Amino acid sequence: MVLAKNKSEVLTLNSNIRSLELESIDFFVRLMGILGMPRSVGEIYGLLYFSETPLSMDKIASKLEISIGSASQGLKTLKSLKAVHSTYIAGDRRDHYTAETEFRKLFSSFINDEIMPHLDSAKDRISRMEQSLSTEKKLDEFHLIRLEKLKKLTKTGSRLLPALAGFLKI
Amino acid sequence: MVLAKNKSEVLTLNSNIRSLELESIDFFVRLMGILGMPRSVGEIYGLLYFSETPLSMDKIASKLEISIGSASQGLKTLKSLKAVHSTYIAGDRRDHYTAETEFRKLFSSFINDEIMPHLDSAKDRISRMEQSLSTEKKLDEFHLIRLEKLKKLTKTGSRLLPALAGFLKI
DNA sequence: TGCCAATTTCATTTTTTTCTGAAATGAATG
């Protein structure tokens, strides 16, 4: 059986999502939502988080009733964040996925992949502001102070965030 | 003059957004974007950040070429985050706005308004998971450990984030 | 109090994001 073909099979598959899984999915959909991740990403992670056995992509898709396209995209995102790992299962061609449960790791790669690039480009933008400030002859205290604050903000961010990830014990 | 009525006036207004303002707007649109705020919110804050004089809502809307509806909504959001203050200007009925530039304050109210409510509801969700776990008789080590990790995650979050806001010197 | 400018609200439109489904690609097996 690859995909459910009739109603009773669908029901069987759906009934595999029990209240614990539902709460877990809800939990991670919201958490990922805060971090700007699409619903499907939270759903997949939430499902895997309480799964004792690794799950194949098509099982994930059918349990969550999402398309395999979504499942593929969602897993791609989760892989890039190192939030899931694929496991080898003997005698099965398919990849099987488990959730990475060390949140410190997830947090760390989220910061590196999603936040740091923004902070880097913010620094370029600040350089251009300094440029504008000198060419537009607005070198008054007001503008200089505001610009200094921005520099301090980005510097604090790019120092604190990676440090935080190392410091966490979760 | 309330709103620009003809082409030359529009051009005059637009030319008030100079390269420094443009970079500032760009900067804050992206920063706010990371925090899940709509474009207009970042635009308004970015404009006010480098404005020496407080600006009225209609001036903000015309400079940014956004509707007054957007400006009103954006300012409402920024007010709720204490990211802008309204200033009284003698002989002018309109409210005039300035940017709060102590990022520690903004960060603090962002955590309190946008993150903490999620962490609170996460705790309820974890309670329900414990409920499910006992009624579904899945009280095995695997599920108990995962649940403990979630508890630790939310506890760490709800302790660390507010502490962080107090600790920051920006 | 009544007027009018300023602001808010909200139904509708526009834009952006996410999901779907099918075709293309890849990869293991006989």
Add this chain to the structure above:
DNA sequence: CATTCATTTCAGAAAAAAATGAAATTGGCA
């Protein structure tokens, strides 16, 4: 090396989020 199953990709559909614009509301002032 051909077949078949698994996965990725991507154009279009659907859903969600944000912006608009006009009507409703507010609040200061004569």
